[in-house]
Amino acid sequence: MxxxxxxxxxxxxxxxxxxxxxxxxxxIFLYMAFYVYQYMTRxxxxxxxxxxxxxxxxxxxxxxxxRSETVGYAAQSGYINYYVRxxxxxxxxxxxxxLDETGQVARLLExxxxxxxxxxxxxxxxxxxxxxxxxxxxxxxxxxQIYDAKYSLDSMVLEYANFNSLNMDELLVQQLGGNFSQIKxxxxxxxxxxxxxxxxxxxxxxxxxxxxxxxxxxAITHAGDLIEQGTAVYKIVTDDNWSLLFPLTExxxxxxxxxxxxxxxxxxKDFTTxxxxxxxxxxxxxxxxxLDFTKYMVQFxxxxxxxxxxxxxxxxxxxxxxxxxxxxNFYLVPVTYLTTGGDSDEEGFLKEIYTENGTLVEFVPxxxxxxxxxxxxxDTDEDEEIHAxxxxxxxxxxxxxxxxxxxxxxGVYNIxxxxxxxxxxxxxxxxxxxYTVRKGTSYGLSVYDHIVLDASSVDGEGELIxx
Numbered sequence: 315m316x317x318x319x320x321x322x323x324x325x326x327x328x329x330x331x332x333x334x335x336x337x338x339x340x341x342i343f344l345y346m347a348f349y350v351y352q353y354m355t356r357x358x359x360x361x362x363x364x365x366x367x368x369x370x371x372x373x374x375x376x377x378x379x380x381r382s383e384t385v386g387y388a389a390q391s392g393y394i395n396y397y398v399r400x401x402x403x404x405x406x407x408x409x410x411x412x413l414d415e416t417g418q419v420a421r422l423l424e425x426x427x428x429x430x431x432x433x434x435x436x437x438x439x440x441x442x443x444x445x446x447x448x449x450x451x452x453x454x455x456x457x458x459q460i461y462d463a464k465y466s467l468d469s470m471v472l473e474y475a476n477f478n479s480l481n482m483d484e485l486l487v488q489q490l491g492g493n494f495s496q497i498k499x500x501x502x503x504x505x506x507x508x509x510x511x512x513x514x515x516x517x518x519x520x521x522x523x524x525x526x527x528x529x530x531x532x533a534i535t536h537a538g539d540l541i542e543q544g545t546a547v548y549k550i551v552t553d554d555n556w557s558l559l560f561p562l563t564e565x566x567x568x569x570x571x572x573x574x575x576x577x578x579x580x581x582x583k584d585f586t587t588x589x590x591x592x593x594x595x596x597x598x599x600x601x602x603x604x605l606d607f608t609k610y611m612v613q614f615x616x617x618x619x620x621x622x623x624x625x626x627x628x629x630x631x632x633x634x635x636x637x638x639x640x641x642x643n644f645y646l647v648p649v650t651y652l653t654t655g656g657d658s659d660e661e662g663f664l665k666e667i668y669t670e671n672g673t674l675v676e677f678v679p680x681x682x683x684x685x686x687x688x689x690x691x692x693d694t695d696e697d698e699e700i701h702a703x704x705x706x707x708x709x710x711x712x713x714x715x716x717x718x719x720x721x722x723x724x725g726v727y728n729i730x731x732x733x734x735x736x737x738x739x740x741x742x743x744x745x746x747x748x749y750t751v752r753k754g755t756s757y758g759l760s761v762y763d764h765i766v767l768d769a770s771s772v773d774g775e776g777e778l779i780x781x
Contacts (some may be wrong), residue, residue, distance in 0.1 A: 367633030
């Protein structure tokens, strides 16, 4: 029998099957990974939308109060008791205080104080109001105000107790006789029991030392005190008109200028008022501001020094953050050199071009960022067509100007088009957070423009902005 032939099996390699879906998925994955990496690592810029607004510029001062004050002195020694409360008006002939040489009235008042509650609800309300006013106006910078407030409160409590006793027992006191006298007011006005030596001071006698509050003191005579003859025991403010004197710096003199009136705000007080302003020269030759008022004298009767704020002009314009503002240098070109292209309305300059065949004059476009009566401001970037050392030719003239002089402008980066564009600004007013800039300038900003919130986050003009 013939032998069976062995079958030889040959295996063929299978061709590589490419799954197009997997390729597309891999490409999308790589693209997404690259995009996420780029997003995470690129510099992100926070925008700010320009809005209309205003800034009220306040200037803080400390003033010295001057009034028309008449001081009363004790005609004899003795124990003093008052009939009129601090801050109340007294007519001519009103009993202001009494002097008791024996001390019998003081003992009588002490006995009455032990037998009854001498502070009324109205008295307590007045004391609370004084404490509240002090709390609102207090600052650590003027810690010595605490001592003034303490003196005033002590005086109020003693006076309220003393007056209430006198009202109840006045007839009995009058019957005691002896060395007892009642002193009446010779003028009409508002009564105060603190005397500090500034009464009757002429404004032109002021010096810088008068504003050193560390050495300031005032004498307050309390009801029941034993006083000596000739002691200043009270004063009467005879006029509602009063003045505030305050020192001026050179900047203050320039800023206040020739103003005839100023609007004033008092910290801790719920009102503003307007005072007539003038500038005087003190006894030390330095300039001082003087504000004259015709009302609110009683509200500051117990004060000699007063902190206040002058409300300057309210600047209306476009409101932008301080952090948005930066500076940039520009070339200065005389305004007479600006021209337009031969076949377009594009602005630019005629620049000298040097070739093998000689010197040619060629029009080059340029962006103007700002202008004055004398110069245009143009870009200094290297990728521009005008550089330092280039010569520009005046249109229809043989005059030449060499590029080189520079000046800086304040501005912001506008990002309306997705990349940074420098826009010049004119600052009208400022505080710690915002500027108010002029609206409607030829090369500036408009309402609703988008600018870079932090100018330091942008390297310069023409940078693509990712938000």
